Amino acid sequence: MRAIVVRHYQTLLNASDRILGWGDAPRVDGWRADVNYVQNRLREESVHFDAIYSSGLERARQTAMFYARCNRIHIVHDSHQLNEVNYGLLYGKSKKWVARHIPEHKKDPDYVYPEGESFRQMQQRSVSFLVALTESCPGQTLLFVIHAGVIRGLVSHFLGLEYAENLKRKISHRYIGQLDFEGAECKRYDELGQKSGFVRSGAVNLPYRRSMSGVAQESTGSGLYL
Numbered sequence: 001m002r003a004i005v006v007r008h009y010q011t012l013l014n015a016s017d018r019i020l021g022w023g024d025a026p027r028v029d030g031w032r033a034d035v036n037y038v039q040n041r042l043r044e045e046s047v048h049f050d051a052i053y054s055s056g057l058e059r060a061r062q063t064a065m066f067y068a069r070c071n072r073i074h075i076v077h078d079s080h081q082l083n084e085v086n087y088g089l090l091y092g093k094s095k096k097w098v099a100r101h102i103p104e105h106k107k108d109p110d111y112v113y114p115e116g117e118s119f120r121q122m123q124q125r126s127v128s129f130l131v132a133l134t135e136s137c138p139g140q141t142l143l144f145v146i147h148a149g150v151i152r153g154l155v156s157h158f159l160g161l162e163y164a165e166n167l168k169r170k171i172s173h174r175y176i177g178q179l180d181f182e183g184a185e186c187k188r189y190d191e192l193g194q195k196s197g198f199v200r201s202g203a204v205n206l207p208y209r210r211s212m213s214g215v216a217q218e219s220t221g222s223g224l225y226l
Helices: 031-044 058-070 095-101 119-136 148-158
Strands: 002-007 051-055 076-079 141-146 176-182 185-191 208-210
Touching (some): 058 076, 148 185
Antiparallel strands (some): 176 185
16 A cells, blocks of 8 residues: 655644644635645656545645545545644643643653643554554545644554654645555555655655565655656
């Protein structure tokens, strides 16, 4: 299975550096520039999807429906297992306020937010969802429209990275991640859009490949292989 992973359109709360989580917010006026960029990159790479999945949150579902229309796919499958981390009572709080008052924020993946969940819990449910699809959709190319926190959790898990060290990696609204699976194991990872903080920090070299022994190998060259 090949998973193409993108982020939802930018919302007003994203733009004002406020916490979203399981809440939602209207999209920014310039949202189309980001989703058009992603769609054009996918078209340039001749990526064709067998199905589209999104989280159950409106910003992801609406973005997924945009890509569905562009790619003439009539159904978007949504699941709460792909939802962003549930920040509970912190919805709408400024990220600066959260950093001041909750020292565990984006440092301890096991910290449970008030009336919410931990990053580890979010990672476990989203990883389980993808692993189940690798079993039921072998050989297919699937598009996932999800959230920055979910993307960090998936990349950290499937590339074998220390989760706590990667909770703050930048994931833009023009990010396009590609994870190629053999069974439930990610054998290759690449980025086709705006590079993530994983790459810019040097935590991941592209394209990432995993050998048969499970050890990451450095590779030369880049881009999508079909």
